Amino acid sequence: MLDLDIVVFGATGFTGRLVAEYLLTHHTELRVGLAGRSAEKLERVRRELSESLPDAADAPLIVADSTDRASLSEMCRQAPVICTTVGPYALYGKALAEVCAASGTHCCDLTGEATFVRWSIDTNTEAARASGARLVHCCGFDSVPSDIGTWMLQQEAIARFGRPLDHVSFALGRSRGGASGGTIASMLELMKQAGSDKAMRRLLVDPYGLNPEGERSGPDGRDRVSMGWSEDFDGWVAPFLMAPINTRVVRRSNAVLDWPYGRDFRYDEVVACGGGLKGFQRAAQMTALFSGMGAAVLPPVRALLQRALPSPGEGPSREEREAGHFTAHLKGRGVDSHGAHVELEGTVQGFKDPGYGETAKMLGEAAACLALDDSPVGGGVWTPASALGDAYLDRLRAAGMVFDVS
Numbered sequence: 001m002l003d004l005d006i007v008v009f010g011a012t013g014f015t016g017r018l019v020a021e022y023l024l025t026h027h028t029e030l031r032v033g034l035a036g037r038s039a040e041k042l043e044r045v046r047r048e049l050s051e052s053l054p055d056a057a058d059a060p061l062i063v064a065d066s067t068d069r070a071s072l073s074e075m076c077r078q079a080p081v082i083c084t085t086v087g088p089y090a091l092y093g094k095a096l097a098e099v100c101a102a103s104g105t106h107c108c109d110l111t112g113e114a115t116f117v118r119w120s121i122d123t124n125t126e127a128a129r130a131s132g133a134r135l136v137h138c139c140g141f142d143s144v145p146s147d148i149g150t151w152m153l154q155q156e157a158i159a160r161f162g163r164p165l166d167h168v169s170f171a172l173g174r175s176r177g178g179a180s181g182g183t184i185a186s187m188l189e190l191m192k193q194a195g196s197d198k199a200m201r202r203l204l205v206d207p208y209g210l211n212p213e214g215e216r217s218g219p220d221g222r223d224r225v226s227m228g229w230s231e232d233f234d235g236w237v238a239p240f241l242m243a244p245i246n247t248r249v250v251r252r253s254n255a256v257l258d259w260p261y262g263r264d265f266r267y268d269e270v271v272a273c274g275g276g277l278k279g280f281q282r283a284a285q286m287t288a289l290f291s292g293m294g295a296a297v298l299p300p301v302r303a304l305l306q307r308a309l310p311s312p313g314e315g316p317s318r319e320e321r322e323a324g325h326f327t328a329h330l331k332g333r334g335v336d337s338h339g340a341h342v343e344l345e346g347t348v349q350g351f352k353d354p355g356y357g358e359t360a361k362m363l364g365e366a367a368a369c370l371a372l373d374d375s376p377v378g379g380g381v382w383t384p385a386s387a388l389g390d391a392y393l394d395r396l397r398a399a400g401m402v403f404d405v406s
C-alpha cells in the first residue's frame with residue numbers, strides 16, 4: 001500500500017510522541033503515520049498534537065502490537081520506513097526487526113542495548129541483505145554524537161592529511177538532561193539479563209562485541225572504570241555510562257565499512273569533569289554513579305532503583321527538556337602521509353535535553369534520511385555512520401546541532 005513515508009511506532013510513549021511531534025513540525029513534506037498498541041491512546045496523542053500542529057489531525061493511525069506479527073507486517077505495508085521507540089528493545093523490539101528485515105522495510109531505533117543489537121546482527125543480517133532493508137540501530141543520544149562525530153573527524157582527517165586518525169578520544173563535557181521511564185526500564189532490563197547470563201556479561205565487556213564475526217579483535221581494551229587525569233581534556237575524567245554501547249558502535253562502523261579508519265584505529269570515551277578540586281569532586285561523584293549502576297545486576301538494587309526512578313511513560317517536562325543541552329569534545333591523533341604527527345579536535349553540541357529534545361531530532365532525521373536520501377549501502381544491520389554517513393551529518397547540522405572540526 002505504502003501510502004505513508006514514515007510510521008512512528010511507539011507514538012503513545014514518552015519519546016515516540018516527541019519524535020512524532022518533531023517530524024510533523026519539521027518534515028511537513030513527509031507523510032507520517034502514528035502507530036501503537038492502543039487505538040484509544042493513539043487518538044488522544046493525535047488530538048493533543050493537533051492542538052498546536054493542525055496538520056497532525058490528518059495523521060493516519062495504525063494499531064500494531066509487538067506481540068502480534070500480523071499487525072507488524074500490516075504496519076510495514078504502510079510505509080517504507082518504520083521509526084520505532086517501542087522499548088526495552090530486547091523485550092519488545094525483536095519481532096519488528098525480523099518483520100522489517102524480511103519485508104524490505106527500513107527501520108531506525110533508539111536502542112542502547114548492546115545485547116539487542118548483537119541479536120539483531122546475528123539474526124537479521126542475511127534476511128535484510130536479501131530484502132534490501134536497512135536496519136539502523138542506536139539513532140539517539142546513544143550513539144549518534146559518538147558515531148557521527150567520529151565519522152566527521154575522520155572525513156576531515158582524510159581530506160586534510162591524506163590519512164585517517166589512529167586514535168580518537170571522546171569526552172562528554174557540560175550537559176544537562178533527565179531520564180524517562182522507558183530508558184530506566186531498558187537499563188534495568190539489560191542489567192537483569194547480565195545478572196543471569198554469563199555469555200551476555202562477556203558480550204557487554206568485549207570492546208569489539210558488535211563487530212562482524214571473525215573481526216572481533218583489535219588494539220582497544222576494556223572501557224575506563226575509574227577516575228583519572230587526562231592531558232587530552234585538561235582535567236579530571238570519569239567513566240561514561242554510555243561508553244559500553246557507543247564505543248562498540250563506532251568500532252562496528254569502522255569494521256562494516258571495510259576499515260576506513262584503519263585496522264589499528266583506537267577509540268575511547270569518558271566524561272570530562274574539569275580541573276581543580278571541583279573537577280576532582282565531580283569525577284569522584286560520576287565514578288560512584290557508574291559503580292552504582294553496575295550494582296543493578298543485583299535484584300534488590302534493581303527493585304530499589306525501580307521504585308525511586310520514573311516509570312514507563314514518564315520523563316522530563318517540556319521546561320526541563322528546553323533547558324537541557326550537551327557538549328561533547330573529540331580529540332584525534334595520527335600521522336599525515338609524510339609521517340608527521342597531526343592532531344584534530346571536534347565538537348558536537350545539542351541545545352535541548354540530550355536524551356529527549358535532541359534525541360527526537362536525531363531519530364527523526366535518521367528516519368527522514370532513510371526515507372529521502374540515497375544510501376551508500378544496501379540492506380543489512382547498520383550503524384548510523386555506516387548507513388547514513390554524510391547525508392545524515394548534513395541533516396543534523398541543518399536541524400541545528402553543531403558538528404564542528406577545528
Ligand SMILES: NC(=O)c1ccc[n+]([C@@H]2O[C@H](COP(=O)([O-])OP(=O)(O)OC[C@H]3O[C@@H](n4cnc5c(N)ncnc54)[C@H](OP(=O)(O)O)[C@@H]3O)[C@@H](O)[C@H]2O)c1
Pocket residue numbers: 009010011012013014015016036037038041064065066067085086087088089092110111112139140141142143180181182183184186187311312313314315354355356359
Ligand atoms: N538512545 C537514547 O538516547 C534514548 C533516549 C530516549 C529513549 N530511548 C529508548 O527508547 C525506548 C522508549 O523510551 P520511552 O521513555 O519513550 O518509553 P515509554 O514511554 O515507556 O514508551 C514505550 C512505548 O512502547 C509501547 N509499547 C510497549 N509494549 C508494546 C507492545 N507490546 N506493542 C506495541 N507497543 C508497545 C508503549 O505503548 P503504550 O503507550 O500503549 O504503553 C509506548 O508507546 C526505551 O527503550 C529507551 O531506552 C533511548
